[in-house]
Amino acid sequence: MFDLNSLNPQQRAAVIHKDGPLLLLAGAGSGKTRVITCRIVHMIEQGIAPSNILAVTFTNKAAKEMRERVHEMIGQKNSKGMVVATFHSLCVQILKSHIDRLGFKKNFSIYGTSDQQRLIRDLLRELSSDSSSKDADQVLWRISAAKNQCLLPEQYKGDERDPFSLVTAHIYPRYQQSLKAFNAVDFDDLLLFGVRLFDENPDLLDHYRKRFRYQMVDEYQDTNPVQYRLLQQLAGGHKNLCVVGDDDQSIYAFRGADVSNILDFEKDFPGTKTIKLEQNYRSSGNILACANGIIKLNKKRREKALWTSDGNGADVEYILCEDSEDEARKVMERIHTEMARSNYQYGDFAILYRTNSQSRSYEEQLNYEEIPFVLIGGQQFFERKEVKDVIAYLKVIDNPTDEVSLLRILNYPKRGIGETSIDRIIRHSAEHNISLWKLLHHPEQVGEINERTCAGIYEFVDIIRRYRTQFSKSLPMDETLTQLMKELKLSEEIYRQEKDPQVAKRRIENQDEILNSMAYYLEQYDSPSLSGFIQRVSLNDDRPDKNDKEDKLESNSVTLMSLHSSKGLEFPVIFLVGMEEGFLPHKKSIYETFDIDEERRLCYVGITRARQQLVLLGARRRRKYGKIEQREPSRFLSEIPADRLVVYDKQLPESTPEQQEQSASNFFSNMSQMFND
DNA sequence: GGGTCACCAGTTTTT
DNA sequence: CTGGTGACCC
Numbered sequence: 001m002f003d004l005n006s007l008n009p010q011q012r013a014a015v016i017h018k019d020g021p022l023l024l025l026a027g028a029g030s031g032k033t034r035v036i037t038c039r040i041v042h043m044i045e046q047g048i049a050p051s052n053i054l055a056v057t058f059t060n061k062a063a064k065e066m067r068e069r070v071h072e073m074i075g076q077k078n079s080k081g082m083v084v085a086t087f088h089s090l091c092v093q094i095l096k097s098h099i100d101r102l103g104f105k106k107n108f109s110i111y112g113t114s115d116q117q118r119l120i121r122d123l124l125r126e127l128s129s130d131s132s133s134k135d136a137d138q139v140l141w142r143i144s145a146a147k148n149q150c151l152l153p154e155q156y157k158g159d160e161r162d163p164f165s166l167v168t169a170h171i172y173p174r175y176q177q178s179l180k181a182f183n184a185v186d187f188d189d190l191l192l193f194g195v196r197l198f199d200e201n202p203d204l205l206d207h208y209r210k211r212f213r214y215q216m217v218d219e220y221q222d223t224n225p226v227q228y229r230l231l232q233q234l235a236g237g238h239k240n241l242c243v244v245g246d247d248d249q250s251i252y253a254f255r256g257a258d259v260s261n262i263l264d265f266e267k268d269f270p271g272t273k274t275i276k277l278e279q280n281y282r283s284s285g286n287i288l289a290c291a292n293g294i295i296k297l298n299k300k301r302r303e304k305a306l307w308t309s310d311g312n313g314a315d316v317e318y319i320l321c322e323d324s325e326d327e328a329r330k331v332m333e334r335i336h337t338e339m340a341r342s343n344y345q346y347g348d349f350a351i352l353y354r355t356n357s358q359s360r361s362y363e364e365q366l367n368y369e370e371i372p373f374v375l376i377g378g379q380q381f382f383e384r385k386e387v388k389d390v391i392a393y394l395k396v397i398d399n400p401t402d403e404v405s406l407l408r409i410l411n412y413p414k415r416g417i418g419e420t421s422i423d424r425i426i427r428h429s430a431e432h433n434i435s436l437w438k439l440l441h442h443p444e445q446v447g448e449i450n451e452r453t454c455a456g457i458y459e460f461v462d463i464i465r466r467y468r469t470q471f472s473k474s475l476p477m478d479e480t481l482t483q484l485m486k487e488l489k490l491s492e493e494i495y496r497q498e499k500d501p502q503v504a505k506r507r508i509e510n511q512d513e514i515l516n517s518m519a520y521y522l523e524q525y526d527s528p529s530l531s532g533f534i535q536r537v538s539l540n541d542d543r544p545d546k547n548d549k550e551d552k553l554e555s556n557s558v559t560l561m562s563l564h565s566s567k568g569l570e571f572p573v574i575f576l577v578g579m580e581e582g583f584l585p586h587k588k589s590i591y592e593t594f595d596i597d598e599e600r601r602l603c604y605v606g607i608t609r610a611r612q613q614l615v616l617l618g619a620r621r622r623r624k625y626g627k628i629e630q631r632e633p634s635r636f637l638s639e640i641p642a643d644r645l646v647v648y649d650k651q652l653p654e655s656t657p658e659q660q661e662q663s664a665s666n667f668f669s670n671m672s673q674m675f676n677d
Numbered sequence: 678g679g680g681t682c683a684c685c686a687g688t689t690t691t692t
Numbered sequence: 693c694t695g696g697t698g699a700c701c702c
């Protein structure tokens with residue numbers, strides 16, 4: 001039994017609410033995750049079967065965290081049957097059982113971005129020979145956006161003013177046909193197919209509605225139209241849907257998230273009970289005043305104001321620096337003084353910026369000062385080539401119709417199958433409407449394929465077929481995989497390609513990690529299958545606890561990351577750098593998307609990460625693309641209540657606090673004039 | 678099939 | 693100024 005009295009009145013009301021729609025507007029640092037987990041625990045204690053409870057999150061990390069916290073509170077076996085999943089993994093689970101109703105086979109492959117790029121590039125090549133991967137990205141982006149809007153291929157119409165959309169209108173149907181032929185779906189399809197499945201099969205929908213009598217969605221402000229429809233379907237009938245989110249932290253519009261989902265929730269679900277969580281348990285009063293002051297200027301939002309029962313805490317500071325090096329040095333100085341003055345550790349500091357390229361001067365400076373740091377972000381993690389190569393083998397073994405994966409490994413490691421031969425085979429396959437996999441059994445019928453190449457193809461087909469048999473036996477899968485990797489001589493291949501032996505070693509370790517993943521998977525599941533494993537890996541849900549963000553944060557190092565990655569995290573001391581027009585708000589938002597409010601939310605997210613100290617920095621000038629550029633302070637600085645911000649402008653002579661305040665207010669009146677339009 | 682050179686573009690990210 | 697990509701040559 002947990003103590004309801006440990007919650008504040010609003011939190012308690014949210015936990016106790018049982019039937020009917022509930023909108024929980026949870027400000028930054030208001031104990032949101034705690035409320036969700038308590039709510040689950042409370043429901044179970046009230047006698048609701050765990051298997052009737054569904055909690056949906058956006059990331060595997062959040063799902064894992066929630067699951068673990070529930071387990072901690074009432075034990076794993078008391079919550080057995082409860083489903084805590086990401087939108088994507090939920091849909092995979094549903095599709096695993098029913099995708100045949102959409103004409104796919106159960107062992108479908110899941111295509112990630114690079115698979116999609118490859119497929120679209122190939123489709124574009126068929127259309128015109130001089131298409132670049134740039135074009136493919138443009139088309140891919142539009143297809144993904146269309147799918148996020150629930151637009152099927154036949155519904156997509158190009159726009160004359162956007163040439164790429166015309167290409168997309170052409171490619172999208174072909175792309176979808178190819179996926180079907182390959183028995184593959186992309187990430188967006190996972191959700192879209194879920195929606196389609198329920199649209200076309202009321203019996204299934206009914207089944208899942210009954211199964212998930214109580215539903216919860218975290219970060220609801222990040223839902224896109226497909227996710228919205230899925231929830232509409234699942235919660236239809238009983239309407240026991242609890243959504244949790246913060247419209248002020250909606251920062252993913254660029255990937256289809258629609259704030260109006262959360263803003264209009266009460267309209268969509270009449271009878272909604274709305275609870276606001278505004279008491280903040282994270283930041284000091286000054287920090288909250290800055291955050292509130294900025295965010296209240298957004299036009300479309302729910303009125304909310306964070307407050308704390310603690311004091312004002314340290315001053316929030318703004319330091320105007322000369323250039324990016326100066327900015328980095330100022331941060332270093334500050335880290336040193338804080339560590340000497342209080343007992344902060346390196347892990348207590350985070351440096352946040354708008355664009356990843358801004359991390360550079362900090363990496364250099366931190367290296368120079370020999371301060372340990374971790375850089376979060378980049379994509380390396382999701383796009384590790386060597387990992388994808390092994391996975392491609394598994395995908396083809398499991399599903400030989402997966403032609404993107406097949407083409408990836410057909411000549412990897414090298415077996416003398418050149419590009420020309422591959423082109424000929426692909427053309428023959430298209431012209432005679434024979435699948436690649438079938439055709440590869442008889443490459444000689446293509447003609448113009450020399451003997452050596454044929455031999456290579458036979459070798460390849462033989463490997464895939466042998467391991468297909470091998471994996472279908474009830475032998476331990478990880479042993480079979482070890483054997484496969486050994487036979488393919490993958491590590492030899494990596495050593496041959498990679499000059500730097502250190503890097504080569506790492507890449508081989510990455511490959512070996514797949515084996516660990518598989519062993520872990522085998523431990524976890526009663527009826528493991530190759531398809532199941534691949535689908536898990538494809539959703540990046542494969543690692544027990546290796547090497548993820550969490551791990552990095554525990555290493556007691558200064559953290560460097562983008563504002564987007566910082567959402568959901570907190571640090572005692574935050575440096576929010578690059579507070580300049582062009583960065584925050586980003587220039588694209590000023591001149592192209594015109595969505596300053598989204599940038600303001602981003603700024604708000606950054607500010608509310610800070611627990612004790614918040615230092616804002618910006619530079620007068622910056623080297624950009626080789627040229628020196630004058631910079632203007634971010635307009636958001638002038639939106640902070642002037643009495644809450646202490647400004648340090650190095651060009652001024654040393655001054656008393658009164659003078660500083662004076663110069664601050666001058667500074668702001670200048671700025672607000674500048675941006676008053 | 679691999680290496681070199683010129684050219685181009687340069688938010689944000691998860692699944 | 694960078695890093696990534698594509699064309700071209702050996």
